[in-house]
Amino acid sequence: MPSIDEPYRSKIRSVRAGAKALLAGLFLVVLTAGVVVAAGSSGQSGIQKGIPLQVAPASKSATQGTSASYNVVVQPSGGFTGSVSLAASGLPAGTVASFSPATVAVGPGSGNVALNLSTTSATPLGTFTVTLKGTSGTVQSAVDISLTVTAGQHQQFSISGSPAGVLAPGYGAPIDLQLANPGNSNLSITGLTVSIAGITRTAQAVANNRPCNPTDYAIVQFSGSYPFTAPLGNSSLSALRIPSSQWPQIQMLNSSANQDGCKGATLQLSYSGTAQGN
Incomplete structure (x- = not known):
């Protein structure tokens, strides 16, 4: 084998010695999460500051007009x-966090x-x-969660009313219908119907066997335009400024x-x- 001159062997030994000195200047830091990070011998850590977010539950559902709640841990x-x-x-759209x-x-x-996502009927x-x-500051973190919005259901609205006046043969009376909307949003009214459910005669008419039947009356249904809006709470045809000529009679x-x-x-x-x- 050819011999290597001493100057060259000295250079090789110097390089190897330098590499050993570099390795000796490093040590390993083992984090509890299992991540191994190299740090300098000066003790300065290489771990970056962070603010990871954790959310529970990761997904929730809410019907239109209700809310979904999450717990966020920083x-x-x-x-x-x-x-x-x-x-x-x-x-x-229509959701507020x-x-x-x-x-x-x-x-x-x-x-x-605490995170609350509030939806609307829209x-x-x-x-x-x-x-x-x-x-x-410059430190940021992000996480995705899921929200499923399902169709909301309105509570049944109610209708009441009574004729504005006393009935007499050949005469009619308009009915100012009262509308109660207990839901969580406005309602679009698409139909109204009035019918006679029963008749209570006077004692004299019963004693004298004088009849009074639904056929002795005529009902004119609501003639206004559909749909019209019934707001939350209580309202009426008059409060909605619908002319009395369009009320049912x-x-x-x-x-x-x-x-x-039928008298009395x-x-x-x-x-x-x-x-x-709506």
Whole structure:
């Protein structure tokens, strides 16, 4: 084998010695999470400060007009301490996100924030990915959650009313219908119907066997335009400024048969209607 001159062997030994010195200047830091990070011998850690977000549950559903609640945990890492503000993006139309508190102080321990996503009756149906973002200066973190919006159901609205006046043969009286909407949004009224459910004659008419029947009356149904809006709570045709000429009316027919039997009789009226949620 050819021999290597001493100068060359000295250079090789110098390089190897330098490499050994470099390795001796490093040590390993093992984190509890199992991540191995190299750090300098000066003791300066290579761990970056962070504010990872954890959300439970990761997905929820809400009917239109209701809310979904989540618990957000801001867990500091790398020795982070400070205040973290939270925001949400990707919300479906008509949905509002509220954080309580909006800003949370963390470090060395974690911080908890309650998130509420409030929908309306106009929020579209479907499953949506909402991104939550935590920010503290240049330190940021984000996590995705899921919100499923389902169709809301309205409580049944109720209708009542009574003729505005005393009925007499050949005369009618308009009925100012009262509308009660107990739901969580306005209703679009698409139909109203009035009918006679029963008749109570006077004692004299009963004693003298004088009849009074639903056929002795005529009902004119609501003649206004459909649909019209019934707001939340209680309202009426008059409160909605619908002309009385368009209200339903009940008329007592003018015939010799009902002159005595229907005199002073009490009518029980029945009301029904149809509506759609706005």
